Amino acid sequence: MTAVVHETEGLFGYIYCDFFQRQNKPHQDCHFTIRGGRWLQETGQYQLPVVVLMLSLPHPTQRAPTLLTPxxxxxxxxxxxxAMHSMLGRTRYQHVTGTxxxxxxxxxxxxxxxxxxxxxRVVSQFARHYETGQPLPKSMVARLCESKKVCGAADTQLQIFYAVLDQIYHSQPQNRSTTEILQEMQNKFYGLPYTPNTAWQQRFSHLIGYGAKYYSYLMSRAVASMVWKQCFVQDPLNREMGERYRREMLAHGGAKEPMQMVEGNE
Ligand SMILES: [Zn+2]
Structure with a gap:
């Protein structure tokens, strides 16, 4: 359990760090809330949030500590x-706090x-060779970042295609099979053609889990990119910007319209 402490404002909450693999543990990285934050009228204080951050990292061996891939x-x-969205939320009610x-x-x-x-500038704060203590070379990080952009356009196209498909599946009834819809939309929105006699939509659980909200991935990516460019690209470790981001966005949880936050309205 890790306490999240602010330099001047004190304790913000707790993160339970469940980082390592073990038998029968779901192999999916996730965050979930044990106790949400909320304003306590009786005591006039804030109920501190408790969340879990769950990963499936390999255990350290006798020869080496746990080494993370990029x-x-x-x-x-x-x-x-x-987790920090939950930590920094300061909402009146628990059901609209954090995530x-x-x-x-x-x-x-x-x-x-x-x-x-x-x-x-961020990675160099912590990434060191575990034996020599050498920091990660800048050129290596640059190459790694460049490699992430490979097929970026195709990836965005794929996300648009998924988002459209999800919208159609959850709109008015269609007098045709989900596979026929898939075929039509893939040909319309994605560069690679549909493979006959396949029906991967039946295995893509996000089309059910998100239920007409799959587009939010693209939406979130666009907003995150805007926040990064406007607030952090100049200086990712800028304290003032961090506080502003916390105050104007994270503190509100779901108690303020996202559009109001993005536009910077009070
Ligand atoms: Zn996520």
Whole structure:
């Protein structure tokens, strides 16, 4: 359990760090809330949030500590974005605190953290060779970041295609099979053609879990990119910007319209 403490304001909450693999543990990185924050009228104080940050990292061996791949590190940052959303929420009610917000906004804090995970000024704060203590070379981080952009356009196209498909599946009844719809939309929105006699939509659980809200991935990515560019690209470790981001976005949880927050309205 890790306490989240602010330099001057004190204790903010607790993160239960369940980082390592074990038998029967779901192999999916995630964040969930044990106790949400809320204003307690009786005591006039804030009920501190308690959340879990769950990963499936390999255990250290006799020869080496746990070493994270860039993907594992990015996931850790991503889930930490969700956890800090819960930590920094200061809402009146528990059901709208932290990540309990509009789906359109839910992935903004976590995707924003992925930008931090790809920035040398941030990565150089902690990434060291475990034996020599050498920091990660700047050129290596630059190459890694460049490699993430490979097929970026195709990836965005794919997300648009998924989002459209999800909208149609959940709109008015269609007198045709989900596979026929898939075929039509894939040909219309995605560069690669549909493969006959396949029906992957039946295995893509997000089309059910998100139920017409799959587009929020793209929406969150766009907003996170805007926040990164406007507030952090100049100086990712800027204290004032961090406080502003906390005050104007994270503190509100789901108690304020995301659009109002994005536009910076009071
Ligand atoms: Zn997420």
């Amino acid at each position: 993907g594992m590190m990015e996931n850790l940052f991503h889930e930490m974005g969700h 309990r917000c509009a789906t359109d906004f839910a992935e903004v804090p976590s995707i924003l953290m992925e930008y931090f995970a790809s920035d040398y």
